[in-house]
Amino acid sequence: MSTAETVPLDPQQVRQDFPILHRTVHEQYPLVYLDNAATTQRPRQVIQSIVQTSEQHYANVHRGIHTLSEQSTDLYESARQKVQRFINAARPEEIIFTRGTTESINLVARSWGDANTGPGDEILLTEMEHHANLVPWHQLAARTGVKLRFIPLREDGQLDLDRLEDLLTDRTRLVAVSAMSNVLGTVPPLERIVQAARSTGALVLVDAAQWVPHRPTDVQAWDVDFLAFSGHKMLGPSGVGVLYGRRELLGQMPPFLGGGGMIRRVTLEGFEPADIPARFEAGTPPIVAAIGLGEAIDYLSRFSWEDIHAHELRLTRLAHELLGEIPGLRILGPEPEHKGGIVSFVFERIHAHDVAYLLDRRGVAVRAGHHCAMPLHKRFGVGASTRASFYLYNTEEEVHRLAEALDQVRQFFRQ
Ligand code: 7TS
Numbered sequence: 001m002s003t004a005e006t007v008p009l010d011p012q013q014v015r016q017d018f019p020i021l022h023r024t025v026h027e028q029y030p031l032v033y034l035d036n037a038a039t040t041q042r043p044r045q046v047i048q049s050i051v052q053t054s055e056q057h058y059a060n061v062h063r064g065i066h067t068l069s070e071q072s073t074d075l076y077e078s079a080r081q082k083v084q085r086f087i088n089a090a091r092p093e094e095i096i097f098t099r100g101t102t103e104s105i106n107l108v109a110r111s112w113g114d115a116n117t118g119p120g121d122e123i124l125l126t127e128m129e130h131h132a133n134l135v136p137w138h139q140l141a142a143r144t145g146v147k148l149r150f151i152p153l154r155e156d157g158q159l160d161l162d163r164l165e166d167l168l169t170d171r172t173r174l175v176a177v178s179a180m181s182n183v184l185g186t187v188p189p190l191e192r193i194v195q196a197a198r199s200t201g202a203l204v205l206v207d208a209a210q211w212v213p214h215r216p217t218d219v220q221a222w223d224v225d226f227l228a229f230s231g232h233k234m235l236g237p238s239g240v241g242v243l244y245g246r247r248e249l250l251g252q253m254p255p256f257l258g259g260g261g262m263i264r265r266v267t268l269e270g271f272e273p274a275d276i277p278a279r280f281e282a283g284t285p286p287i288v289a290a291i292g293l294g295e296a297i298d299y300l301s302r303f304s305w306e307d308i309h310a311h312e313l314r315l316t317r318l319a320h321e322l323l324g325e326i327p328g329l330r331i332l333g334p335e336p337e338h339k340g341g342i343v344s345f346v347f348e349r350i351h352a353h354d355v356a357y358l359l360d361r362r363g364v365a366v367r368a369g370h371h372c373a374m375p376l377h378k379r380f381g382v383g384a385s386t387r388a389s390f391y392l393y394n395t396e397e398e399v400h401r402l403a404e405a406l407d408q409v410r411q412f413f414r415q
Contacts, residue, residue: 005301006301006302014043014392015393017043017044017045017299018041021033024363025360025365026363030363031365032364032401033365033393033394034364034365034366034389034390034394034402035366036389036390037233037342037389038233038367038389040213040391041235042235042292042296043235043296043299046236046237046296053072053075053287057071057072058288060284060287061284062261072287072291075294076285076287076291077092079291079293079294080097080290082293083095083242086212086217086301087218087219087244088217088218088219089219090247091247092277093275094244094245094246094250094276094277095244096243096281097240097277097290098242098243099286100230100240100241101208101209101230102241105136105176105205106136107243107256107280108136108226109139109140110140110256111280112174112203112226113136113137113144113146113174114140114144115253115254116173117146118145118146119144119146120171121144121145121172121173122146122149122171123137123147123174124151124167125137125148125150125151125175126150126152126178127159127375127379128153128157128159128178128181128184128376128379129177129178129373130178130182130209130372131372131374132207132209132372133176133178133205133207134375137176149172151177152379153186156334157181157184157186157332157333157334158186158188159186159189161192164192165196168197169200172202173203175193175204175205176204176205176206177190177193177204178206178209179207179208179210179211179212180208180210180211180214180342181339181342182210183332183344183373183376183377183385185316185339185341185344186334187211190224194222194223203225203249204225205224205225206227208227208228210233210340213233213300214308214309214340214391215305215308215340219244225245225246226243226244226245227242228241228242228243229241231293234293234300235300236296236297237293240290247276250276250277250280253279255279255282256280256282257280259283260282261274261278261281261282262279262281262282311392312341312391312392313336313337313341314396315394315395315396315399316336316339316340316341316390318400319343319388319402319403320335320343322402323345323403323406326410327410328347328348328349329345329346329410332345341389341390342388342390343387344388345385345386347386350413352368352384353369354409354413355368355406358408358409358412359405359406362408363401366387366402367386367387367389368387369384369385370383
């Protein structure tokens with residue numbers, strides 16, 4: 001389905017915009033890029049934005065009173081507004097440009113966490129978090145004594161919310177949860193979690209690294225306090241990401257990094273921080289990358305979310321169907337209807353790295369390992385898994401290529 005402002009999603013047409021998808025690997029194999037949960041490729045439009053900014057408009061932002069500086073500042077601030085509209089934030093200053101999801105969450109843990117947590121307080125996470133939404137909280141716990149608690153995962157890869165009311169108490173200061181697991185694709189019932197958190201007065205941080213590229217985001221409708229995501233997982237450049245924070249919260253938070261750009265006044269005795277968003281953008285920001293992220297948002301906005309979701313669901317269903325027929329292969333996590341376009345699996349007696357290596361020999365790029373989610377793998381009793389993850393430019397033919405290559409892997413190891 002598409003609306004008047006969007007064009008129908010035709011993956012073959014989309015592929016024309018992605019030069020890298022036309023290359024081969026190991027000489028004769030056309031690339032089958034199924035590592036989109038790690039990072040996505042960039043369309044020509046984003047590449048051109050990087051080139052054009054660099055060739056025509058590049059200078060440092062918010063500093064020089066010269067033409068190039070004014071142009072780069074306008075482009076940078078217009079990218080902020082694009083992000084604001086994209087996630088429906090109430091105001092542009094609620095958008096902080098960071099280096100990525102990891103830095104966004106570290107910013108909250110350092111700035112909000114150090115000032116607002118201590119012994120007797122708790123932070124509620126889940127067992128499926130990426131290390132980016134786990135390690136900063138471990139570090140915070142070591143600094144302030146805050147205690148971490150975890151919503152467990154059920155065998156089917158869904159969160160076990162039966163004990164939510166026990167886990168969430170008036171000691172809980174923050175609930176930090178992924179909107180989509182990078183391993184299982186699990187999509188937790190955010191609305192229920194936010195409601196429960198609100199009833200105890202806890203704040204909510206959403207790790208939306210895997211969500212924002214694939215589904216519509218509305219921070220106001222969701223009523224969340226913080227939301228983090230990365231440009232490079234949504235067709236944008238690497239090196240830029242976003243922290244959304246509610247204005248009242250960000251406005252009260254101390255700076256995370258100190259340096260140029262984040263101050264109102266500095267003396268030899270001390271400093272006075274700038275208002276948001278500058279307070280959290282110390283130093284020269286990722287100027288070209290942020291402008292490129294704005295371009296990626298324009299590109300994604302050509303298509304309807306319904307079309308993107310329907311396409312990814314079609315590929316995920318096909319993958320479950322084809323991979324389900326391969327003896328010895330077990331898919332981790334929920335059924336396609338209950339998750340994003342991510343299919344992680346384990347092969348009996350074949351290590352995930354061997355699987356990924358052999359797939360690569362046939363041109364199929366997947367990720368293998370613990371995908372920065374070691375506790376999740378431990379929960380499922382495996383050390384590693386192999387993961388195929390889809391995006392709008394992947395095709396059914398590519399899913400067939402994955403399944404064929406996997407069957408060859410199985411036969412190779414049977415010999
Ligand atoms: N949170 C989730 C859910 C993620 O999937 C990732 C990256 C991050 C946070 C960190 O994002 P970054 O841009 O700061 O690195 N996930 C993956 C992955 O699954 N494979 O490689 C990176």
